Amino acid sequence: MSQSRKIIHQGNPILSQKSLPVENIQSPQIQELISELIDTTLAANGVGIAAPQIAESLRLFIVASRPNPRYPDAPLMEPTAMINPHIIEHSQEVVKGWEGCLSVPNIRGLVPRYQWINIEYTDINGEIQQCQITDFIARIFQHEYDHLEGILFVDRIESDDDLFSEAEYQKLIS
Template identity: 65%
Template sequence: MSQLMTIIQLGNPILRQPAKPVENISDRQIQQLIDDLIATAAEANGVGIAAPQIAQSYQIFIVASHPSSRYPDAPDMEPTAIINPQIINHSEEMVKGWEGCLSIPGIRGLVPRYQEIEVTYTDRNGLLKKQSFTDFVARIFQHEIDHLHGISFLDRLVSNFDIITEQEYQKRVLTRE
Protein backbone atom coordinates (compact mmCIF):
# COMPACT_ATOMS: atom_id res chain seq x y z
CA MET A 1 0.00 0.00 0.00
CA SER A 2 1.44 3.37 -0.99
CA GLN A 3 1.83 6.21 1.47
CA LEU A 4 1.62 9.94 0.90
CA MET A 5 4.96 11.41 1.85
CA THR A 6 5.90 14.89 3.03
CA ILE A 7 7.56 16.92 0.28
CA ILE A 8 10.57 18.71 1.72
CA GLN A 9 11.18 22.36 0.87
CA LEU A 10 14.13 24.26 -0.57
CA GLY A 11 16.58 24.85 2.27
CA ASN A 12 16.52 21.24 3.42
CA PRO A 13 20.13 20.06 2.87
CA ILE A 14 19.01 16.78 1.25
CA LEU A 15 17.87 18.76 -1.81
CA ARG A 16 21.46 19.96 -2.33
CA GLN A 17 23.17 16.57 -2.05
CA PRO A 18 23.86 14.06 -4.83
CA ALA A 19 21.59 11.02 -4.52
CA LYS A 20 22.92 7.48 -4.25
CA PRO A 21 22.52 5.02 -7.13
CA VAL A 22 19.99 2.25 -6.56
CA GLU A 23 21.76 -1.09 -6.32
CA ASN A 24 18.89 -3.53 -5.79
CA ILE A 25 15.79 -2.41 -7.68
CA SER A 26 13.79 -5.46 -6.61
CA ASP A 27 14.31 -4.62 -2.91
CA ARG A 28 10.90 -4.27 -1.25
CA GLN A 29 11.80 -0.84 0.20
CA ILE A 30 12.77 0.50 -3.24
CA GLN A 31 9.55 -0.80 -4.78
CA GLN A 32 7.60 0.79 -1.90
CA LEU A 33 9.48 4.07 -2.45
CA ILE A 34 8.42 4.04 -6.11
CA ASP A 35 4.76 3.51 -5.12
CA ASP A 36 5.02 6.29 -2.52
CA LEU A 37 6.53 8.68 -5.09
CA ILE A 38 3.73 7.96 -7.58
CA ALA A 39 1.03 8.50 -4.92
CA THR A 40 2.68 11.67 -3.57
CA ALA A 41 3.09 13.20 -7.06
CA ALA A 42 -0.56 12.44 -7.87
CA GLU A 43 -1.80 13.94 -4.59
CA ALA A 44 0.29 17.09 -5.15
CA ASN A 45 -0.86 17.31 -8.79
CA GLY A 46 2.79 17.16 -9.88
CA VAL A 47 4.10 16.08 -13.27
CA GLY A 48 7.23 14.66 -11.67
CA ILE A 49 8.89 14.07 -8.33
CA ALA A 50 12.32 12.84 -7.28
CA ALA A 51 13.18 10.70 -4.26
CA PRO A 52 15.28 13.48 -2.65
CA GLN A 53 12.10 15.61 -2.54
CA ILE A 54 10.68 13.20 0.02
CA ALA A 55 14.00 13.04 1.90
CA GLN A 56 15.12 9.78 0.28
CA SER A 57 18.61 10.03 -1.22
CA TYR A 58 18.17 7.60 -4.12
CA GLN A 59 18.50 8.08 -7.87
CA ILE A 60 14.81 7.57 -8.55
CA PHE A 61 12.22 9.89 -9.96
CA ILE A 62 8.76 9.69 -11.45
CA VAL A 63 7.70 11.30 -14.73
CA ALA A 64 3.92 11.67 -14.70
CA SER A 65 2.96 14.23 -17.32
CA HIS A 66 -0.72 15.16 -17.43
CA PRO A 67 -2.73 18.30 -18.18
CA SER A 68 -3.47 20.38 -15.08
CA SER A 69 -4.10 23.95 -14.02
CA ARG A 70 -0.32 24.32 -13.62
CA TYR A 71 0.47 22.76 -17.03
CA PRO A 72 -2.70 22.82 -19.18
CA ASP A 73 -0.93 21.72 -22.39
CA ALA A 74 1.03 18.83 -20.87
CA PRO A 75 0.74 15.49 -22.67
CA ASP A 76 -0.94 12.64 -20.81
CA MET A 77 1.26 9.68 -19.86
CA GLU A 78 1.32 6.92 -17.29
CA PRO A 79 3.53 7.62 -14.25
CA THR A 80 6.93 6.10 -15.05
CA ALA A 81 9.66 5.23 -12.56
CA ILE A 82 13.10 6.33 -13.73
CA ILE A 83 16.00 4.71 -11.85
CA ASN A 84 19.73 5.54 -12.13
CA PRO A 85 19.14 7.79 -15.17
CA GLN A 86 21.71 9.32 -17.49
CA ILE A 87 21.37 11.80 -20.32
CA ILE A 88 23.59 10.33 -23.03
CA ASN A 89 22.90 12.84 -25.80
CA HIS A 90 20.97 16.06 -26.33
CA SER A 91 20.03 18.52 -29.03
CA GLU A 92 21.99 21.70 -29.54
CA GLU A 93 18.75 23.65 -29.30
CA MET A 94 17.72 24.91 -25.89
CA VAL A 95 14.28 26.33 -25.18
CA LYS A 96 13.16 28.46 -22.27
CA GLY A 97 10.01 27.28 -20.53
CA TRP A 98 8.19 27.98 -17.29
CA GLU A 99 8.89 25.53 -14.47
CA GLY A 100 7.69 25.17 -10.94
CA CYS A 101 8.71 22.70 -8.27
CA LEU A 102 6.83 20.92 -5.51
CA SER A 103 9.78 21.74 -3.21
CA ILE A 104 9.64 25.46 -4.09
CA PRO A 105 5.93 26.30 -3.84
CA GLY A 106 4.58 29.57 -5.16
CA ILE A 107 7.52 30.35 -7.47
CA ARG A 108 8.03 29.81 -11.22
CA GLY A 109 11.11 30.30 -13.33
CA LEU A 110 11.77 30.61 -17.06
CA VAL A 111 14.36 27.84 -17.41
CA PRO A 112 16.46 26.97 -20.48
CA ARG A 113 16.47 23.21 -21.20
CA TYR A 114 17.49 21.01 -24.12
CA GLN A 115 14.64 20.57 -26.60
CA GLU A 116 15.42 16.87 -27.07
CA ILE A 117 17.37 14.38 -24.97
CA GLU A 118 18.41 10.76 -25.33
CA VAL A 119 18.52 8.90 -22.04
CA THR A 120 19.19 5.58 -20.40
CA TYR A 121 17.59 4.43 -17.18
CA THR A 122 16.41 1.30 -15.45
CA ASP A 123 12.68 0.75 -15.00
CA ARG A 124 11.06 -0.63 -11.86
CA ASN A 125 11.29 -4.16 -13.29
CA GLY A 126 15.07 -3.92 -13.63
CA LEU A 127 15.05 -3.49 -17.42
CA LEU A 128 17.55 -1.08 -18.96
CA LYS A 129 15.76 1.41 -21.21
CA LYS A 130 17.06 3.79 -23.86
CA GLN A 131 14.63 6.50 -24.98
CA SER A 132 14.40 9.91 -26.55
CA PHE A 133 12.19 12.61 -25.09
CA THR A 134 11.24 15.99 -26.53
CA ASP A 135 9.53 19.17 -25.42
CA PHE A 136 7.64 19.05 -22.11
CA VAL A 137 8.56 15.48 -21.16
CA ALA A 138 12.24 16.23 -21.88
CA ARG A 139 11.87 19.27 -19.60
CA ILE A 140 10.39 17.15 -16.78
CA PHE A 141 13.19 14.59 -17.15
CA GLN A 142 15.90 17.29 -16.99
CA HIS A 143 14.22 18.99 -14.01
CA GLU A 144 13.98 15.72 -12.07
CA ILE A 145 17.48 14.48 -12.92
CA ASP A 146 18.76 17.82 -11.58
CA HIS A 147 17.21 16.90 -8.21
CA LEU A 148 19.36 13.76 -8.20
CA HIS A 149 22.44 15.98 -8.51
CA GLY A 150 21.41 18.50 -5.84
CA ILE A 151 20.38 21.16 -8.37
CA SER A 152 17.14 23.19 -8.29
CA PHE A 153 15.53 24.89 -11.27
CA LEU A 154 16.50 28.24 -9.71
CA ASP A 155 20.15 27.32 -10.31
CA ARG A 156 19.43 27.10 -14.06
CA LEU A 157 17.92 30.56 -14.47
CA VAL A 158 19.72 32.98 -16.78
CA SER A 159 18.49 35.97 -14.75
CA ASN A 160 16.59 36.68 -11.57
CA PHE A 161 14.20 38.60 -13.82
CA ASP A 162 13.04 35.15 -15.04
CA ILE A 163 11.30 34.48 -11.68
CA ILE A 164 7.57 34.97 -11.19
CA THR A 165 5.11 34.03 -8.46
CA GLU A 166 2.57 31.31 -9.14
CA GLN A 167 -0.22 33.88 -8.83
CA GLU A 168 1.34 36.15 -11.47
CA TYR A 169 2.06 33.12 -13.68
CA GLN A 170 -1.62 32.11 -13.57
CA LYS A 171 -2.71 35.68 -14.29
CA ARG A 172 -0.16 36.78 -16.91
CA VAL A 173 1.28 33.72 -18.61
CA LEU A 174 -1.55 31.19 -18.72
CA THR A 175 -4.12 33.74 -19.84
CA ARG A 176 -1.88 34.72 -22.82
CA GLU A 177 -1.24 31.17 -24.05
Template identity: 70%
Template sequence: MSELVPIIQLGNPQLREKSALVENIQDEEIQRLIENLITTVAQANGVGIAAPQVAAKKRLFIVASRPNARYPNAPEMEPTAMINPKIIAHSTEVVKGWEGCLSVPGVRGLIPRYQAIEIEYTDRNGKLQQQELTDFVARIFQHEYDHLDGIVFVDRLESTLDMITEQEYQQRVVKNA
Protein backbone atom coordinates in the same frame (compact mmCIF):
# COMPACT_ATOMS: atom_id res chain seq x y z
CA MET B 1 -0.19 0.06 -0.12
CA SER B 2 1.20 3.44 -1.11
CA GLU B 3 1.10 6.52 1.03
CA LEU B 4 1.49 10.26 0.68
CA VAL B 5 4.96 11.32 1.80
CA PRO B 6 6.05 14.83 2.85
CA ILE B 7 7.91 16.85 0.23
CA ILE B 8 10.92 18.71 1.60
CA GLN B 9 11.25 22.38 0.73
CA LEU B 10 14.02 24.64 -0.57
CA GLY B 11 16.34 25.40 2.33
CA ASN B 12 16.36 21.83 3.60
CA PRO B 13 20.02 20.76 3.16
CA GLN B 14 18.96 17.26 2.02
CA LEU B 15 17.63 18.82 -1.20
CA ARG B 16 21.22 19.83 -2.09
CA GLU B 17 22.88 16.44 -1.58
CA LYS B 18 23.92 14.04 -4.36
CA SER B 19 21.95 10.83 -4.56
CA ALA B 20 23.36 7.30 -4.53
CA LEU B 21 22.82 4.69 -7.23
CA VAL B 22 19.98 2.25 -6.62
CA GLU B 23 21.67 -1.13 -6.18
CA ASN B 24 18.71 -3.50 -5.82
CA ILE B 25 15.65 -2.36 -7.76
CA GLN B 26 13.54 -5.27 -6.51
CA ASP B 27 14.19 -4.32 -2.89
CA GLU B 28 10.85 -3.89 -1.12
CA GLU B 29 11.90 -0.45 0.15
CA ILE B 30 12.66 0.80 -3.40
CA GLN B 31 9.37 -0.55 -4.78
CA ARG B 32 7.48 1.10 -1.89
CA LEU B 33 9.34 4.38 -2.55
CA ILE B 34 8.24 4.22 -6.21
CA GLU B 35 4.60 3.69 -5.20
CA ASN B 36 4.77 6.52 -2.63
CA LEU B 37 6.32 8.90 -5.17
CA ILE B 38 3.59 8.11 -7.74
CA THR B 39 0.88 8.76 -5.13
CA THR B 40 2.56 11.93 -3.86
CA VAL B 41 3.16 13.51 -7.29
CA ALA B 42 -0.47 12.89 -8.32
CA GLN B 43 -1.84 14.35 -5.09
CA ALA B 44 0.42 17.44 -5.37
CA ASN B 45 -0.56 18.15 -9.01
CA GLY B 46 3.01 17.65 -10.13
CA VAL B 47 4.31 16.20 -13.40
CA GLY B 48 7.43 14.72 -11.86
CA ILE B 49 9.04 14.06 -8.50
CA ALA B 50 12.50 12.88 -7.51
CA ALA B 51 13.39 10.70 -4.52
CA PRO B 52 15.53 13.50 -2.96
CA GLN B 53 12.37 15.62 -2.71
CA VAL B 54 11.05 13.18 -0.11
CA ALA B 55 14.47 12.96 1.62
CA ALA B 56 15.43 9.65 -0.04
CA LYS B 57 18.98 9.89 -1.43
CA LYS B 58 18.40 7.51 -4.34
CA ARG B 59 18.92 8.07 -8.09
CA LEU B 60 15.26 7.59 -8.86
CA PHE B 61 12.44 9.79 -10.05
CA ILE B 62 8.96 9.63 -11.53
CA VAL B 63 7.97 11.35 -14.78
CA ALA B 64 4.19 11.66 -14.74
CA SER B 65 3.07 14.24 -17.27
CA ARG B 66 -0.65 14.88 -17.35
CA PRO B 67 -2.91 17.92 -17.51
CA ASN B 68 -3.66 19.28 -14.04
CA ALA B 69 -4.24 22.59 -12.25
CA ARG B 70 -0.52 23.48 -12.28
CA TYR B 71 0.12 22.29 -15.86
CA PRO B 72 -3.19 22.38 -17.77
CA ASN B 73 -1.53 21.82 -21.19
CA ALA B 74 0.76 18.95 -20.19
CA PRO B 75 0.70 15.86 -22.40
CA GLU B 76 -0.79 12.66 -20.95
CA MET B 77 1.48 9.75 -20.05
CA GLU B 78 1.62 6.90 -17.58
CA PRO B 79 3.68 7.67 -14.46
CA THR B 80 7.09 6.15 -15.17
CA ALA B 81 9.75 5.28 -12.60
CA MET B 82 13.22 6.06 -13.94
CA ILE B 83 16.00 4.45 -11.91
CA ASN B 84 19.69 5.37 -12.25
CA PRO B 85 18.86 7.58 -15.25
CA LYS B 86 21.40 9.07 -17.66
CA ILE B 87 21.31 11.59 -20.46
CA ILE B 88 23.35 9.94 -23.22
CA ALA B 89 22.85 12.58 -25.93
CA HIS B 90 21.09 15.91 -26.38
CA SER B 91 20.13 18.38 -29.06
CA THR B 92 22.12 21.54 -29.61
CA GLU B 93 18.84 23.45 -29.43
CA VAL B 94 18.10 24.92 -26.02
CA VAL B 95 14.61 26.26 -25.29
CA LYS B 96 13.46 28.39 -22.38
CA GLY B 97 10.26 27.27 -20.69
CA TRP B 98 8.38 27.87 -17.47
CA GLU B 99 9.07 25.48 -14.60
CA GLY B 100 7.84 25.13 -11.08
CA CYS B 101 8.82 22.68 -8.37
CA LEU B 102 6.96 20.93 -5.57
CA SER B 103 9.95 21.76 -3.33
CA VAL B 104 9.81 25.48 -4.24
CA PRO B 105 6.10 26.30 -3.89
CA GLY B 106 4.66 29.53 -5.23
CA VAL B 107 7.48 30.31 -7.69
CA ARG B 108 7.97 29.73 -11.43
CA GLY B 109 11.08 30.32 -13.49
CA LEU B 110 11.88 30.57 -17.20
CA ILE B 111 14.56 27.88 -17.47
CA PRO B 112 16.76 26.93 -20.44
CA ARG B 113 16.75 23.18 -21.23
CA TYR B 114 17.70 20.95 -24.14
CA GLN B 115 14.77 20.59 -26.53
CA ALA B 116 15.50 16.89 -27.14
CA ILE B 117 17.43 14.32 -25.12
CA GLU B 118 18.29 10.69 -25.52
CA ILE B 119 18.07 8.92 -22.19
CA GLU B 120 18.75 5.61 -20.55
CA TYR B 121 17.27 4.32 -17.30
CA THR B 122 16.28 1.11 -15.60
CA ASP B 123 12.54 0.62 -15.12
CA ARG B 124 10.96 -0.69 -11.93
CA ASN B 125 11.12 -4.27 -13.29
CA GLY B 126 14.88 -4.07 -13.76
CA LYS B 127 14.83 -3.66 -17.56
CA LEU B 128 17.19 -1.18 -19.20
CA GLN B 129 15.25 1.34 -21.29
CA GLN B 130 16.41 3.83 -23.90
CA GLN B 131 14.30 6.51 -25.48
CA GLU B 132 14.25 9.99 -26.92
CA LEU B 133 12.27 12.66 -25.13
CA THR B 134 11.34 16.05 -26.56
CA ASP B 135 9.69 19.28 -25.50
CA PHE B 136 7.77 19.25 -22.19
CA VAL B 137 8.59 15.65 -21.21
CA ALA B 138 12.29 16.27 -21.92
CA ARG B 139 12.03 19.32 -19.64
CA ILE B 140 10.48 17.24 -16.84
CA PHE B 141 13.26 14.65 -17.14
CA GLN B 142 16.01 17.30 -17.00
CA HIS B 143 14.36 19.02 -14.04
CA GLU B 144 14.07 15.77 -12.06
CA TYR B 145 17.55 14.63 -13.14
CA ASP B 146 18.98 17.83 -11.62
CA HIS B 147 17.43 16.90 -8.25
CA LEU B 148 19.60 13.76 -8.18
CA ASP B 149 22.68 16.00 -8.11
CA GLY B 150 21.31 18.51 -5.60
CA ILE B 151 20.40 21.10 -8.24
CA VAL B 152 17.11 23.02 -8.00
CA PHE B 153 15.54 24.80 -10.98
CA VAL B 154 16.20 28.27 -9.52
CA ASP B 155 19.93 27.48 -9.84
CA ARG B 156 19.42 27.44 -13.63
CA LEU B 157 17.80 30.89 -13.87
CA GLU B 158 19.72 33.18 -16.22
CA SER B 159 18.26 36.23 -14.47
CA THR B 160 16.03 36.85 -11.47
CA LEU B 161 13.84 38.74 -13.97
CA ASP B 162 12.89 35.28 -15.30
CA MET B 163 11.11 34.46 -12.02
CA ILE B 164 7.42 35.04 -11.21
CA THR B 165 4.94 33.92 -8.59
CA GLU B 166 2.62 30.97 -9.19
CA GLN B 167 -0.38 33.34 -9.09
CA GLU B 168 1.14 35.60 -11.77
CA TYR B 169 2.03 32.53 -13.86
CA GLN B 170 -1.57 31.26 -13.72
CA GLN B 171 -2.94 34.70 -14.70
CA ARG B 172 -0.39 35.59 -17.36
CA VAL B 173 0.79 32.33 -18.90
CA VAL B 174 -1.98 29.76 -18.39
CA LYS B 175 -4.82 32.14 -19.29
CA ASN B 176 -3.09 33.08 -22.54
CA ALA B 177 -2.18 29.54 -23.56
Protein backbone atom coordinates in the same frame (compact mmCIF):
# COMPACT_ATOMS: atom_id res chain seq x y z
CA MET C 1 0.10 0.03 1.17
CA SER C 2 1.64 3.08 -0.43
CA GLN C 3 0.69 6.61 0.47
CA SER C 4 1.62 10.18 -0.24
CA ARG C 5 4.78 11.41 1.51
CA LYS C 6 5.76 14.81 2.88
CA ILE C 7 7.65 16.93 0.33
CA ILE C 8 10.71 18.75 1.66
CA HIS C 9 11.41 22.34 0.60
CA GLN C 10 14.25 24.50 -0.61
CA GLY C 11 16.75 24.99 2.20
CA ASN C 12 16.71 21.33 3.26
CA PRO C 13 20.31 20.09 2.75
CA ILE C 14 19.17 16.85 1.07
CA LEU C 15 18.05 18.91 -1.92
CA SER C 16 21.60 20.17 -2.51
CA GLN C 17 23.32 16.76 -2.31
CA LYS C 18 24.19 14.37 -5.10
CA SER C 19 22.04 11.25 -4.71
CA LEU C 20 23.27 7.68 -4.38
CA PRO C 21 22.61 4.94 -6.96
CA VAL C 22 19.77 2.52 -6.31
CA GLU C 23 21.36 -0.87 -5.71
CA ASN C 24 18.49 -3.38 -5.37
CA ILE C 25 15.60 -2.28 -7.57
CA GLN C 26 13.50 -5.33 -6.75
CA SER C 27 13.69 -4.83 -2.99
CA PRO C 28 10.31 -4.27 -1.31
CA GLN C 29 11.60 -0.95 0.08
CA ILE C 30 12.45 0.43 -3.38
CA GLN C 31 9.22 -0.84 -4.91
CA GLU C 32 7.27 0.79 -2.06
CA LEU C 33 9.26 4.02 -2.51
CA ILE C 34 8.29 4.05 -6.20
CA SER C 35 4.61 3.68 -5.28
CA GLU C 36 4.90 6.45 -2.70
CA LEU C 37 6.58 8.75 -5.21
CA ILE C 38 3.78 8.18 -7.73
CA ASP C 39 1.10 8.79 -5.09
CA THR C 40 2.90 11.92 -3.87
CA THR C 41 3.26 13.50 -7.31
CA LEU C 42 -0.36 12.77 -8.23
CA ALA C 43 -1.67 14.12 -4.90
CA ALA C 44 0.38 17.32 -5.30
CA ASN C 45 -0.63 17.91 -8.96
CA GLY C 46 2.97 17.47 -10.04
CA VAL C 47 4.22 16.10 -13.35
CA GLY C 48 7.25 14.49 -11.76
CA ILE C 49 9.03 14.02 -8.47
CA ALA C 50 12.48 12.85 -7.44
CA ALA C 51 13.29 10.73 -4.40
CA PRO C 52 15.33 13.54 -2.77
CA GLN C 53 12.14 15.63 -2.63
CA ILE C 54 10.76 13.21 -0.05
CA ALA C 55 14.08 13.07 1.81
CA GLU C 56 15.34 9.87 0.14
CA SER C 57 18.77 10.58 -1.37
CA LEU C 58 18.52 7.98 -4.15
CA ARG C 59 18.86 8.21 -7.95
CA LEU C 60 15.20 7.61 -8.70
CA PHE C 61 12.42 9.79 -10.02
CA ILE C 62 8.95 9.62 -11.53
CA VAL C 63 7.90 11.31 -14.78
CA ALA C 64 4.10 11.57 -14.72
CA SER C 65 2.97 14.18 -17.22
CA ARG C 66 -0.75 14.83 -17.32
CA PRO C 67 -3.00 17.87 -17.50
CA ASN C 68 -3.69 19.23 -14.02
CA PRO C 69 -4.27 22.60 -12.33
CA ARG C 70 -0.52 23.33 -12.19
CA TYR C 71 0.14 22.24 -15.81
CA PRO C 72 -3.15 22.41 -17.74
CA ASP C 73 -1.52 21.78 -21.15
CA ALA C 74 0.74 18.90 -20.13
CA PRO C 75 0.61 15.82 -22.37
CA LEU C 76 -0.83 12.65 -20.87
CA MET C 77 1.43 9.70 -20.06
CA GLU C 78 1.53 6.87 -17.57
CA PRO C 79 3.65 7.59 -14.48
CA THR C 80 7.08 6.12 -15.21
CA ALA C 81 9.76 5.30 -12.65
CA MET C 82 13.26 6.09 -13.90
CA ILE C 83 15.99 4.50 -11.81
CA ASN C 84 19.69 5.42 -12.06
CA PRO C 85 18.98 7.55 -15.15
CA HIS C 86 21.53 9.10 -17.52
CA ILE C 87 21.45 11.60 -20.34
CA ILE C 88 23.39 9.99 -23.18
CA GLU C 89 23.10 12.74 -25.78
CA HIS C 90 21.25 16.04 -26.13
CA SER C 91 20.30 18.62 -28.71
CA GLN C 92 22.36 21.72 -29.27
CA GLU C 93 19.12 23.69 -29.18
CA VAL C 94 18.15 25.03 -25.77
CA VAL C 95 14.64 26.36 -25.17
CA LYS C 96 13.32 28.37 -22.24
CA GLY C 97 10.09 27.08 -20.75
CA TRP C 98 8.01 27.45 -17.61
CA GLU C 99 8.85 25.33 -14.60
CA GLY C 100 7.75 25.10 -11.03
CA CYS C 101 8.76 22.69 -8.31
CA LEU C 102 6.95 20.98 -5.47
CA SER C 103 10.02 21.71 -3.33
CA VAL C 104 10.03 25.42 -4.26
CA PRO C 105 6.38 26.36 -3.66
CA ASN C 106 4.72 29.44 -5.16
CA ILE C 107 7.57 30.23 -7.59
CA ARG C 108 7.72 29.74 -11.36
CA GLY C 109 10.54 30.42 -13.72
CA LEU C 110 11.60 30.38 -17.34
CA VAL C 111 14.31 27.73 -17.40
CA PRO C 112 16.63 26.88 -20.32
CA ARG C 113 16.62 23.15 -21.18
CA TYR C 114 17.68 20.96 -24.10
CA GLN C 115 14.93 20.53 -26.71
CA TRP C 116 15.55 16.77 -26.90
CA ILE C 117 17.60 14.24 -25.00
CA ASN C 118 18.54 10.60 -25.47
CA ILE C 119 18.26 8.87 -22.13
CA GLU C 120 18.93 5.58 -20.42
CA TYR C 121 17.37 4.36 -17.20
CA THR C 122 16.43 1.18 -15.41
CA ASP C 123 12.70 0.49 -15.14
CA ILE C 124 10.79 -1.03 -12.18
CA ASN C 125 11.48 -4.53 -13.51
CA GLY C 126 15.25 -3.99 -13.59
CA GLU C 127 15.34 -3.69 -17.40
CA ILE C 128 17.51 -1.05 -19.11
CA GLN C 129 15.46 1.34 -21.26
CA GLN C 130 16.78 3.76 -23.86
CA CYS C 131 14.76 6.34 -25.74
CA GLN C 132 14.66 9.88 -27.05
CA ILE C 133 12.30 12.33 -25.40
CA THR C 134 11.43 15.86 -26.49
CA ASP C 135 9.71 19.06 -25.45
CA PHE C 136 7.77 19.03 -22.16
CA ILE C 137 8.65 15.41 -21.27
CA ALA C 138 12.34 16.17 -21.85
CA ARG C 139 11.93 19.25 -19.62
CA ILE C 140 10.44 17.12 -16.82
CA PHE C 141 13.27 14.58 -17.11
CA GLN C 142 15.96 17.28 -16.97
CA HIS C 143 14.25 18.99 -14.01
CA GLU C 144 14.02 15.72 -12.05
CA TYR C 145 17.54 14.66 -13.09
CA ASP C 146 18.81 17.94 -11.63
CA HIS C 147 17.31 16.94 -8.27
CA LEU C 148 19.56 13.86 -8.30
CA GLU C 149 22.53 16.17 -8.82
CA GLY C 150 21.51 18.55 -6.00
CA ILE C 151 20.33 21.30 -8.38
CA LEU C 152 17.01 23.18 -8.16
CA PHE C 153 15.36 24.88 -11.15
CA VAL C 154 15.96 28.29 -9.55
CA ASP C 155 19.71 27.56 -9.81
CA ARG C 156 19.32 27.44 -13.63
CA ILE C 157 17.46 30.75 -13.98
CA GLU C 158 19.51 33.11 -16.16
CA SER C 159 17.96 36.37 -14.93
CA ASP C 160 15.80 37.58 -12.06
CA ASP C 161 13.40 38.73 -14.79
CA ASP C 162 12.70 35.03 -15.46
CA LEU C 163 11.35 34.40 -11.91
CA PHE C 164 7.67 34.87 -11.13
CA SER C 165 5.32 34.28 -8.23
CA GLU C 166 2.69 31.61 -8.82
CA ALA C 167 0.01 34.35 -8.85
CA GLU C 168 1.83 36.36 -11.55
CA TYR C 169 2.45 33.20 -13.57
CA GLN C 170 -1.27 32.33 -13.46
CA LYS C 171 -2.12 35.84 -14.72
CA LEU C 172 0.34 35.43 -17.60
CA ILE C 173 -1.07 32.10 -18.79
CA SER C 174 -4.76 33.02 -18.33
